[in-house]
Amino acid sequence: MKFLPLVVLTVMVVTTLGVGMAPLASDGGEQQTEIETLSPSYATTTPAAQTGSAGDGRVLNVLTLPSEAIERSDVRRQYADLGPAAGFDTAGTTNQLVTRSLATELDEQPTDADQQDRINEELDEIEAGIDDLETKEQSAIQSFSSDELEPRELAVELARIHLNAAALRERTEVIESHADSEIDNDRFETIEYDLRLLESPLRAHAVEVLRGERSANRIMIETGNDELVLSAIDDDEYIREANRKGLRGSGQSTLSPERAEEITEQRYPTLWNRSTSWSSDGTDSVFMMSVLFERGELRTFIDGTSEQTFIEHQQIPLEMVETGESTNKVQDGLNVTVEQTYASGPMRITVTDADSDEPVAATVTVGQDGQESQPVGTADEDGVVWAISPRGQFTITVLGEGTSAAFVDIDPPDPATVTQSQ
Numbered sequence: 001m002k003f004l005p006l007v008v009l010t011v012m013v014v015t016t017l018g019v020g021m022a023p024l025a026s027d028g029g030e031q032q033t034e035i036e037t038l039s040p041s042y043a044t045t046t047p048a049a050q051t052g053s054a055g056d057g058r059v060l061n062v063l064t065l066p067s068e069a070i071e072r073s074d075v076r077r078q079y080a081d082l083g084p085a086a087g088f089d090t091a092g093t094t095n096q097l098v099t100r101s102l103a104t105e106l107d108e109q110p111t112d113a114d115q116q117d118r119i120n121e122e123l124d125e126i127e128a129g130i131d132d133l134e135t136k137e138q139s140a141i142q143s144f145s146s147d148e149l150e151p152r153e154l155a156v157e158l159a160r161i162h163l164n165a166a167a168l169r170e171r172t173e174v175i176e177s178h179a180d181s182e183i184d185n186d187r188f189e190t191i192e193y194d195l196r197l198l199e200s201p202l203r204a205h206a207v208e209v210l211r212g213e214r215s216a217n218r219i220m221i222e223t224g225n226d227e228l229v230l231s232a233i234d235d236d237e238y239i240r241e242a243n244r245k246g247l248r249g250s251g252q253s254t255l256s257p258e259r260a261e262e263i264t265e266q267r268y269p270t271l272w273n274r275s276t277s278w279s280s281d282g283t284d285s286v287f288m289m290s291v292l293f294e295r296g297e298l299r300t301f302i303d304g305t306s307e308q309t310f311i312e313h314q315q316i317p318l319e320m321v322e323t324g325e326s327t328n329k330v331q332d333g334l335n336v337t338v339e340q341t342y343a344s345g346p347m348r349i350t351v352t353d354a355d356s357d358e359p360v361a362a363t364v365t366v367g368q369d370g371q372e373s374q375p376v377g378t379a380d381e382d383g384v385v386w387a388i389s390p391r392g393q394f395t396i397t398v399l400g401e402g403t404s405a406a407f408v409d410i411d412p413p414d415p416a417t418v419t420q421s422q
Helices: 082-107 112-145 151-178 182-196 201-211 257-267 269-274 415-421
Strands: 072-078 217-224 227-234 237-243 277-282 286-293 296-303 309-317 326-331 334-339 346-353 363-367 374-378 384-388 394-399 405-410
Touching: 072 151, 072 201, 072 374, 082 112, 082 151, 082 201, 112 151, 112 182, 112 217, 151 182, 151 201, 151 217, 182 286, 201 217, 201 227, 201 237, 201 309, 217 384, 227 384, 257 269, 257 277, 257 286, 257 296, 257 309, 269 286, 326 405, 334 394, 334 405, 346 394, 363 384, 374 384
Parallel strands: none
Antiparallel strands: 072 217, 217 227, 227 237, 237 309, 277 286, 286 296, 296 309, 326 334, 334 346, 346 384, 363 374, 363 394, 394 405
16 A cells, blocks of 8 residues: 655646556556547546646546437436335345345354355355346446436436445355355455445445435436446535446456556546555456545546456545636626536536625526426535536526526536547
């Protein structure tokens, strides 16, 4: 594990991976080819140098779907739902009982050979369970893309997959604690990483919202080419999941831990420099990089064959987000400023009194495509509310005291467009 000094940085610029990157040297001194450019795969907000903020202007990258590949994009408010929540709890209790029963059964096996046979049977079932969850995930994404599944239904299904993967992980740990054969090591490691690919902090957040443990929240969902991006704002944190398993290659893996670290440093320079620590771990086919920084984490999964980051989890404090393009409107006594990052990214809305410049505890809603506006939240003591930006043009409605109201039309920058402009 490496420890780095905490550097005070701001966010950022939009960039396409691979542009202007120098080849990295391998351990043997030979030059490796540049990482293939995605179109676009990585995007961020505006350089600190352009905003006049302090910092080195390096980028905070995020993995995104190529704009031309997006088949459906929607941001909806998710609420507590006793139906799915009760199902979660019932399934959780059942899984715990099965796991405890399995532990007792393994302890009571008469011989090591009998125990090993039982372990192999359970591992077969777990691997089949993983295949089933992966199939359900792909089916849910496809159904959402084809408008056969509503955003809420997709959120429930992803939350259920997350919980089932966690239950299989617990069962695997019980089995592993009873296994003493080195033959099992690779198998356990593969199972662990297959399960990690089905879990995420954002899916855990969806579970808490559906259970009523967190307040209702808007979750952005984008799908295309059987791939998925989710994003949300949870209190003072921006949460993001990008799942692009289509970037995985086939063939022999040549990725080393050192190369995985080089790739992560190259693709996520701001978070890497800001990190307090980082760690790497993985199998022959997948490397996981965990980059920790103050009150946040970046976790990426890198394919060993293609060297592509194909899954990304980010938990970013909003105080780290330096916005770019700004839109201002004064109407009906309200002064509204909307500071954007990019479509599907976080945006900051500030409302003040047009005469006194004092913060206004206004209610903010967002409407799109002639649909009814959805509530985003109420501005805090500084007159600020954060929200997730939809794709495409939308209107922000700000309701102040009495009957005062302001309407701001926004056309958010597409990650690809911003990338090209930078």
